Amino acid sequence: MILTTNNNKRNIIGAIALVLAAVPIVVIFFIVITSNKDSVVLFENYSPKVSIPIISFYFLLYLALFCFGIYWLVKQILFIIKLKNENGKMELLHLQNQVNPHFFFNMLNNLYGWVAKDQKKAQELILKLSDMMRYSIYEGQKDFVTIGEEIAYLKNYIDLHTLRYHKKINVNFETTVEDDQLKIIPLLYIMLLENAFKHGVENLRENAFVTIKLTSNNNTISFKVENNYDTDLVSQSSGIGIKNLKRRLELAYPKKHEFLVSKNNTTYKALLILKL
Template structure:
């Protein structure tokens, strides 16, 4: 009987050992499964959060693009009306250039990126329309030093700085107005600078163009851009630097 008793105790101990082992395996499996479920849930929440952030950023970008100053279009249409009344030969040129500017703003402006050469052409069209509009002489220079071809950039970034130079610079002066533009691209670094003179006027409104530009740059080129603004009593200069991909 003693032998059977010892054998029974051994069987019980073996049973308890196996039970503890299976229970430990069950616990580990349960913890692993629970951990997987929690991590899966957290991952889904993170993906949803990122998607919401991306959707919000996309919506905000679309809103910022829509806030491009319509001042230019209103004034150009008024000038175009005057040219049409006078039956000026310049009227067809203004209509053609204005339609091209509007087409680019509406359609190309919806893209994430555009070719730099197209953005340059857009700026040049904008400048040409202004030259026709003004009855005064405005000295405008546009220097370009581009070492690489087929460079892509976000659309409608540079126009805000140029708009600012015309609206708050050229239009505030009667004579000797100037705008100097420079675009340099070297080793994946783009530098666009605009310098203009201006005349200080009381109750002058600064507008929202620069603030919109700053926000767009934060969304499109985070930690890959720098916008410097220098202003003295008669000269305003902006310089935008972008590290391209």
């Protein structure tokens, strides 16, 4: 109610100012139309004591209207920028919420089998899975997390996979981080790691490997994943997950990232570099 009243007052004041500002213009047009004069000088028949205050008033009025116009324009531009940022955040959050759902379902299905077969291993899986789900639900909703938290999440993911497979796999995760408090958006690297397991390890009967290297220095973070894959299956780089990641990078790190993928006959490589 108070907000509406204030808006009405502003509208009334604005209307009065516009009417007053239009008076000299209307007068000039009227004089030009009704007289044969080539030029018009306002207040030429008035003494300076009368004309100067009126001219000063209109000068200040036009100046105020000009300043108000600039203020309004800047305000509208800032509003549009804010709206775009909010829309970007909403889209980013939506994309983050798409990360990992099928992985959790697969793990729950595996747990069902482990409970009857090996309760101790099932308990270990449940604890790690609960940590991952907690991170995805709570930390995943934040704008930023520390790189140390993200590394811990990735290690849990790797541990879960190595526990659930019935075959030997070679997973090597190397980290060289100067400052584990560096801030990045949550769940950024999991898509690349998930891609390596889904299209590499799961489809190979033997000799499967995944090599992960994460390094950071001078506000630059490099994340590299390399894995072998079955050449008879669909390319890793064509999935929805990669498109999701590319869009998140465009929203969160415009012109501050490099994302490269390459492959040969047996190996797939992904490299993501962030410049914070």
